[in-house]
Amino acid sequence: MGEIKRILVTGGAGFLGSHLCERLVEQGQDVICLDNFFTSQKSNVDHLLDCHNFELIRHDVTLPIWLEVDEIYNLACPAAPGHYQYNPIKTMKTSVVGAINVLGLAKRCRAKVLQASTSEIYGDPEVHPQPESYRGSVNTLGPRACYDEGKRASETLFMDYRRQNKVNTRIVRIFNTYGPRMHPFDGRVISNFIRQALHGEDITIFGDGSQTRSFCFRDDLVEGIMRLMAAPDDAGEPVNIGNPGEFTIRQLAELTIELTGSSSKLIQRELPEDDPKQRQPDITLAKSLLGWEPTVPLREGLAKTIEWFRSIDMSHYRPPTPNY
Numbered sequence: 001m002g003e004i005k006r007i008l009v010t011g012g013a014g015f016l017g018s019h020l021c022e023r024l025v026e027q028g029q030d031v032i033c034l035d036n037f038f039t040s041q042k043s044n045v046d047h048l049l050d051c052h053n054f055e056l057i058r059h060d061v062t063l064p065i066w067l068e069v070d071e072i073y074n075l076a077c078p079a080a081p082g083h084y085q086y087n088p089i090k091t092m093k094t095s096v097v098g099a100i101n102v103l104g105l106a107k108r109c110r111a112k113v114l115q116a117s118t119s120e121i122y123g124d125p126e127v128h129p130q131p132e133s134y135r136g137s138v139n140t141l142g143p144r145a146c147y148d149e150g151k152r153a154s155e156t157l158f159m160d161y162r163r164q165n166k167v168n169t170r171i172v173r174i175f176n177t178y179g180p181r182m183h184p185f186d187g188r189v190i191s192n193f194i195r196q197a198l199h200g201e202d203i204t205i206f207g208d209g210s211q212t213r214s215f216c217f218r219d220d221l222v223e224g225i226m227r228l229m230a231a232p233d234d235a236g237e238p239v240n241i242g243n244p245g246e247f248t249i250r251q252l253a254e255l256t257i258e259l260t261g262s263s264s265k266l267i268q269r270e271l272p273e274d275d276p277k278q279r280q281p282d283i284t285l286a287k288s289l290l291g292w293e294p295t296v297p298l299r300e301g302l303a304k305t306i307e308w309f310r311s312i313d314m315s316h317y318r319p320p321t322p323n324y
């Protein structure tokens with residue numbers, strides 16, 4: 001390893017952030033994890049607290065912070081629809097004001113800064129699969145807009161700080177990612193289905209279940225974003241990271257039942273407003289720029305995630321919002 005870097009991970013106690021912190025601590029980096037614990041809990045990083053190269057700060061990214069760092073991964077933002085729609089104004093502030101604060105910090109420290117953007121910026125896409133050049137189809141007025149438009153604005157800010165202030169920026173567009181340490185009550189499809197299957201509850205398919213998603217295992221995703229941070233400094237354009245393996249929600253429900261051995265039944269619930277009908281990443285750019293591609297197929301990643309869900313005591317997890 002080269003010189004030890006001081007690395008800030010905002011949202012570092014979350015599902016993806018905690019795994020990223022773990023990887024960086026293992027590398028021997030000097031890691032600062034910043035989180036307000038809105039959708040996470042300290043237990044996600046408990047095992048890191050005694051490491052000499054790990055530090056935990058309770059802070060809200062909508063407020064400025066003065067630190068000295070070399071790299072910033074900006075992951076702070078609720079990611080599950082039920083979480084980001086709980087307080088949509090705060091969600092927008094977290095994306096926009098949060099981006100301004102981390103970009104200001106990066107500018108002062110001359111740090112590299114990576115924004116966790118999302119496939120949601122493509123909205124309900126008319127182009128399939130979605131390459132980075134596709135500009136998206138987002139309803140600016142609907143219940144998902146606080147998240148989609150917040151992330152779109154954060155991308156704009158990252159590009160403008162790059163052009164105007166020469167900040168060394170990166171943008172990753174993350175497609176649906178799952179794995180151990182997902183919040184069991186976040187309301188996302190994988191956590192809902194596994195929880196329901198393990199408890200013998202009905203599996204709730206929204207709509208007819210023909211809508212698709214492409215699911216990436218957590219470890220593949222984190223590897224991809226670390227490679228993007230390490231990529232040449234001209235890698236400022238957004239990069240899709242996700243697993244192109246595309247499944248209908250009904251297929252996911254059936255696979256979850258098979259892997260858990262559950263006797264749960266599939267039931268239909270109303271499809272939420274603006275729910276995208278299809279989603280699949282075009283990862284040509286990630287392959288050529290980063291030499292990255294996913295290695296964990298859904299069946300294998302889902303089995304690992306189910307194993308983790310079986311190992312936890314769900315009563316220790318506080319549903320962050322009533323919307324699960």
Ligand code: NAD
Nearest residue numbers: 011014015016036037038039040060061076077174176177
């Ligand atoms: P998560 O909810 O587990 O993690 C987000 C973390 O940010 C949590 O620890 C939360 O407490 C923290 N946070 C929220 N608002 C904050 C604020 N104002 N100040 C400080 N901390 C705050 O979700 P995740 O899946 O780990 O997502 C991490 C990032 O990746 C998010 O930015 C999300 O938008 C993005 N992303 C995730 C996915 C996915 O499928 N997991 C897909 C696309 C994008």
Ligand code: UDP
Nearest residue numbers: 081187188189190192204205206211249275
């Ligand atoms: N979904 C579902 N049942 C659930 C939760 C979600 O059928 O209990 C569907 C949801 O309508 C969407 C897909 O699963 O079509 C993925 O939802 P999620 O909230 O995980 O993420 P999204 O990609 O929509 O942000």
